[in-house]
Amino acid sequence: MLLFGLAAFGLYSLRGPERISGVVVHFRALLLATALFGLLLSAAAMLCMAWAMSGVTDWNELLPHIEMMVFETDVGLSWSVRIAALLLATIAVALNRPAPTASLWLVTLSGAVALATLAWAGHGAMDEGQRRNWHFITDFMHLWAAGGWVGALAAFALLLRQAERRLSVLARTLTGFETVGAVIVVVISVTGVVNYLFIVGPRVDGLLDSTYGQLLALKVALFAAMLVFAALNRFHLTPLLEQARQTGEHRAAVNALRRSMVLELSVAVTILALVAWLGTLSPEMDY
Template sequence: MSDSINIVVRFALYFDLMLLFGLAIFGLYSLRGKERLSGTVLNFESLLYTASVLGVVLSLVAMCVLAKAMSGVSGFMELHHHIFQMVIMGTDVGLTWMVRIAALVMAIIGVTLNRRLPTVSLWVVTASAAVALATLAWTGHGAMDEGSRRSWHFISDILHLLAAGGWLGALAAFALLLRLKSLKGEQEARILARVLTGFESAGAVIVVTISITGVVNYLFIVGPNLDEIMLSTYGQLLFLKVLLFSGMIVLAFLNRFHLSPLLARSIETGDYSVAINALRRSMIVEFSTAVIILCLVAWLGTLSPEMEMNSM
């Protein structure tokens, strides 16, 4: 039961903080000037405020789960302030937890600037969310390493998290832009076509970063070992994750080379409903796949491949 709670909380934190970072940075590289004002293209105020506050709440829940696991108490009601003090002040994961809370508070402050300074607001939220998301690296396998290996593992983990957050946020933004009430006319359709085309460069960087850091992380955690690991739960879940990620890349190529150009051509003819519907279906599948991958990531973070292989 405790493992299940841990996995659910981990998933929720990954999902929330990746959305916070991904949506904020999407507004910077895809939208221009007044388009970054909340309500013009995306409702940044409600989206980013909700994600920031939820991030704080989930972080508090995660700390309770961690404190219970580290103290060995049988129930959450047995947790006392001295246990939290020991975990927060006496461990690296506790210190990074405080950094995350501070970063999320800064993100909330940044959201309040959107009406007056939308670009500054998005920069503040992006930077704060990047810090908050990066702290999740200390809850993964990298925390088990030592010395320079630990540092390089953290760097790889952080880049992996940020790239994944950028992709998830972009998918969420596209899904919001593809809603029926968001596409009020040709102007909104043209904005959608432009941001889809503009995502090509960012998308390429994201895919390359995720791929390289994914391989690096695998080598840090397991090493150049394929035979034994595939017999473990960790290896099977990891294989499924890679398979789903490959599917997302195929869908991304479909969007890039077929659906996005189709939308651009359809706008010129005035009938873009077919292209919009095709994009909606593609985004639903791609976003759903991303959510499943995050579930697997949350589960993988609770497993020890080394212990599984040693027990074989």
């Protein structure tokens, strides 16, 4: 999500030379780190999945199971595509200084592909036929919108660390994010409802009796909290920053934005942890 979201932020929020690593955001270090970390996590995930499905612990016994999963299953195919996309992203990062816009486009596209492959580890993989295809498309859009939001939050947090030197860029990008942010919220909300209908169906009775339902309710409540923070940033803190920038007294406005961003990022991380947990559960599970 960070790989995709940070690179996309550089395209829709920054202009020309601002997209060069180090001018506003250190794209090379950040994107390279996220791509490499994604490769590491993907390798660990495949090992854990093969170990869980086979039940063996000896490496010599586990290796054939890994090969079978990688070459003979849909999950293995999606994993291979993810690895290829992340490797492409690491190569594209190196092009940032000579061709910053092209580099960010390549990273964004490869990040989008890598992020979409996570859908094969979700509930959509259990469906069949056209239902499976539509569920995957919904998952893709949900993941991309969430990645865009997480990446933007991370970018704003980075800008706020050096707000005094980047005040004009910070004010402009916060204002410019209004349209993108609105689209993200709409996509997340609509695809979230559609995913619920795919997974649970048009009912809510008894859902809170399961661990899945309780975690889902908590996730929705936290998402509502993020909307409150977003509204606070949009209608109060961003205008306050713009006013403060004109008067030169911007410290209080920047500190308020920093506090808001820390809270919003904390909520976002908690939601991602809940999503990881929800992906392992069935709505019918009852503990």
